[in-house]
Amino acid sequence: MKTHFKTLILSLAITGFITCNANNKKPYTYLVNANETKLQPHSNKQHIKVALLLDTSNSMDGLIDQAKAQLWDIVNELSYAKCRNEKPNLKIALYEYGNDRLNGDEGYIRQVLPFSDDLDDISKELFSLTTNGGNEYCGQVIQTSLNQLNWGNNPDDLKLIFIAGNEPFTQGSINYKDAAVNANEKDVTINTIFCGNYNQGISTFWKDGAKLTNGDYMAINHNHKTVHMASPYxxxxxxxxxxxxxxxxxxxxxxxxxxxxxxxxxxxxxxxxxxxxxxxxxxxxxxxxxxxxxxxxxxxxxxxxxxxxxxxxxxxxxxxxxxxxxxxxxxxxxxxxxxxxxxxxxxxxxxxxxxxxxxTKTKSTNSLENAMTKAIKEQAKKKKYTWD
Incomplete structure (x- = not known):
């Protein structure tokens, strides 16, 4: 799959090379440049890893709008998580699928951003998304994210896929059931968010797509406008x-x-x-x-x-x-x-x-943010995560 080089470069931690010869040190001998990278030491710290797979076909403007409007709600809720009294790190990956502007030979799928902890980059790429088309291949985009992303082997990591769309889950050449088998092998939970009627999502196999990895199936009104309540602060x-x-x-x-x-x-x-x-x-x-x-x-x-x-x-x-x-x-x-x-x-x-x-008298629960945070909290309990 073709990856946008600009996005890849922006997602790297760019640092310089430190000389090992302390006797030859001079003031200002450390030059940071775009062609140099420093390998980070392996960390056993827990991660919440979330791959967000968004349908960007014509009917999904409301979904993309909710994702842009509710990103910081999701981040803030996750920031209160703890695993064994430690605060885990957060990495978010972003894919778009079902957009006719994308390469049909690759299933109309694009990795917008690999796993990244750069919140500014995540916001930037999310705001770059536009809708058009298309053909939505759920099984293929799930399998692509499983193949391309570095999910790691830490058993304490919370590894989640959230796929949102409104076309039948069965479309495309890759069967979603086969993708689910691979997800289970990698300890990745698939959560499905159908943009439309709850029962229609069930009849088009979105619920089954989640059940195979013990994930959550949710239906949202993707055209619901996000309302942020003001405060005196x-x-x-x-x-x-x-x-x-x-x-x-x-x-x-x-x-x-x-x-x-x-x-x-x-x-x-x-x-x-x-x-x-x-x-x-x-x-x-x-x-x-x-x-x-x-x-x-x-x-x-x-x-x-x-x-x-x-x-x-x-x-x-x-x-x-x-x-x-x-x-x-x-x-x-x-x-x-x-x-x-x-x-x-x-x-x-x-x-x-x-x-x-x-x-607040009533709180809307039929939105992307509420669906995601509810699912994350429930699944996090299985790995002994708690919330402040």
Missing amino acids: DDKILILNQQLNKTYIGYGTRGKAKVAEQAMQDTNAITYGNANAVKRSVSKSSHFYKNASWDLVDAVENDEVVINELEEEALPNELKGKSEAEIKAYVTKKKIERENIQRQIKELNMKRTKYISEN
């Missing part, structure tokens, strides 16, 4: 979000572009209203929002960059010509500012959540 959180952005120090060949992308995804979020932008701000205060591949604060904290090994070309303008001590002091200052701002956002969000809970 929203304006304060949005002001703090602007301050939060100023604590990021873009470095290397990607730094400047990623700072701009961060701001762009703030703008995308606000297209669904201030309250949705607030939810993105809350996501940015969580442990999921890490950007070590381009932000110097996160990179230093994760031991992915040694300051005295950075080449000056890799530094942002405000740090060029500075001594090692001055750079360290600047990074530490921004780290402290960020932690303080994130703490304030979390405190305000607790008040915001309480306000919304007390002032």
Whole structure:
């Protein structure tokens, strides 16, 4: 399957090569460049891995709209998860299928993004989706995601596929039952979301597609407009979000572009209203929002960059010509500012959540976000995950 090179490059953690000869170190000898990657050490930390397979045929505009509007609700809900008292990491992959603009020889399927923990990239690619066509081959897109994605072997990982669409589950040359066998072998649970009438989804085998891996079958009104409730705390959180952005120090060949992308995804979020932008701000205060591949604060904290090994070309303008001590002091200052701002956002969000809970008479349960979070929580219990 053809993969968009631009998406692939953006999803890599781009760092530089550190020399092993400590005696030959010089100030600024660490150059980050787009052709160099640093292999990350294997981690036993648990992951929630979610592959989202979205039908992007003509009738699915409402589904894509819900996905864009509810992304931060889903991320925020998952941020409260714990496994054995540890907070797991989150990786999301994105596929589109059923769009006539895609390659028919490959089943009208495209991997939009492989497993990524870069929330800005996930938002960016989600907002790039458009609908057209098409031919929806559920079995084939499931099998493609099983083949292409790195699901790993950690038994504590929660590995989930969510496939959403509205055509019969039986279409295409790959039988969904065969894909389900492979999913069981990889400890992956398939959850099906039919966009339409519940009973119609059953008669077109969407429920059976979930049952084979002990997943959940759900039906949603994909044309339902997402309503984000405002609160008295929203304006304060949005002001703090602007301050939060100023604590990021873009470095290397990607730094400047990623700072701009961060701001762009703030703008995308606000297209669904201030309250949705607030939810993105809350996501940015969580442990999921890490950007070590381009932000110097996160990179230093994760031991992915040694300051005295950075080449000056890799530094942002405000740090060029500075001594090692001055750079360290600047990074530490921004780290402290960020932690303080994130703490304030979390405190305000607790008040915001309480306000919304007390002032919401009825909550819609017939949406993509509610379907996904309900299924994730139920299936997470089997692996001893808990929620704060």
